[in-house]
Amino acid sequence: MTTSSPDPTASPEPLDSLILHTTDNAVSWITLNRPEAMNAVTWAQRERVITLLDEASGDPGVRAVVITATGRGFCAGADLRGAPAATGERMPGDVARMIRRGAQRLIAAVLDCEKPVIAAVNGTAAGIGAHLAFACDLVIAAEPARFIEVFARRGLVPDGGGAYLLPRLIGPQRAKELMFFGDSVSSAEAERLGLVNRVVPADDLEKTAREWARRLATGPTRALALTKQLVNASLDSDRATAFAAEANAQEINMTTTDANEGVAGFVERRPPTFRGR
Missing domain, CATH: 3.90.226.10 (2-enoyl-CoA Hydratase; Chain A, domain 1)
Structure with missing residues (x-):
């Protein structure tokens, strides 16, 4: 103080x-x-x-x-x-x-x-x-x-x-x-x-x-937000809780435009363009 x-x-x-x-x-x-x-x-x-x-x-x-x-x-x-x-x-x-x-x-x-x-x-x-x-x-x-x-x-x-x-x-x-x-x-x-x-x-x-x-x-904004939440919460979680949160975060993130763009960029062998959505 x-x-x-x-x-x-x-x-x-x-x-x-x-x-x-x-x-x-x-x-x-x-x-x-x-x-x-x-x-x-x-x-x-x-x-x-x-x-x-x-x-x-x-x-x-x-x-x-x-x-x-x-x-x-x-x-x-x-x-x-x-x-x-x-x-x-x-x-x-x-x-x-x-x-x-x-x-x-x-x-x-x-x-x-x-x-x-x-x-x-x-x-x-x-x-x-x-x-x-x-x-x-x-x-x-x-x-x-x-x-x-x-x-x-x-x-x-x-x-x-x-x-x-x-x-x-x-x-x-x-x-x-x-x-x-x-x-x-x-x-x-x-x-x-x-x-x-x-x-x-x-x-x-x-x-x-x-x-x-x-x-x-210029990164995948929602993926970064979810990653931040996972890392912060993991310090207070047991393994089962952390693994469940990780799976849920990935589920949520796969609905984003940036996740689809990232996968498309990988398949098409080009750098992805993330828009934060």
């Missing part, structure tokens, strides 16, 4: 300037844009990102998503600036409700997005910022990027799905090491551990993200 203290004297900035959004060649680009705050994410920014991910799921014109940021930081955690003000005395359950409605909804929005999501991590990703990256389907990190499980440093329990995501990515003992000590993990070490798919020079981050996004956006 890494937080920054609200500044009551700060004037609110237009949300469109704090979350930049464009759709380019069927790729939805979501850019955190508070570089002066290392892109610590506010309540309003979080809600905007959740909305954009939900819209990407339902928009046939979007076939991949990239989440990135400006400046030196990817996301330094949560900033409660702009959150609805608490009224009255804190009651048991208030904190849990805040976590469910806040950080956990953001991470779930990435995991549940029906389009593949790439994190292009330009700089420091700490707390919920690290978990935002780890929830993405693919993670590209610039060489200066680093990842920090800061919660224990603040006497806090990890939130935003951290204790769910990390053991599945790197195993429970490595996850505990990162969470117990809160040490900064370099991009190279994150790649070695399996938290990051690829590390690139800072100047190549956007170019690499665009190339990966282009490949995803």
Whole structure:
């Protein structure tokens, strides 16, 4: 729940300037844009990102998503600036409700997005910022990027799905090491551990993200969505359940235009042209 203290004297900035959004060649680009705050994410920014991910799921014109940021930081955690003000005395359950409605909804929005999501991590990703990256389907990190499980440093329990995501990515003992000590993990070490798919020079981050996004956006969109669902669900499933889900997904996918095009391309010995349908 890494937080920054609200500044009551700060004037609110237009949300469109704090979350930049464009759709380019069927790729939805979501850019955190508070570089002066290392892109610590506010309540309003979080809600905007959740909305954009939900819209990407339902928009046939979007076939991949990239989440990135400006400046030196990817996301330094949560900033409660702009959150609805608490009224009255804190009651048991208030904190849990805040976590469910806040950080956990953001991470779930990435995991549940029906389009593949790439994190292009330009700089420091700490707390919920690290978990935002780890929830993405693919993670590209610039060489200066680093990842920090800061919660224990603040006497806090990890939130935003951290204790769910990390053991599945790197195993429970490595996850505990990162969470117990809160040490900064370099991009190279994150790649070695399996938290990051690829590390690139800072100047190549956007170019690499665009190339990966282009490949995803010209792929069989529904097949990729079903594949994402299968892989995510398999981590919580027994073999029989996973095999049944796989068979059902293949059944559903064979009704798509892209599946038929893929088979036709194979038979006709030509590259298939997928249209995301």
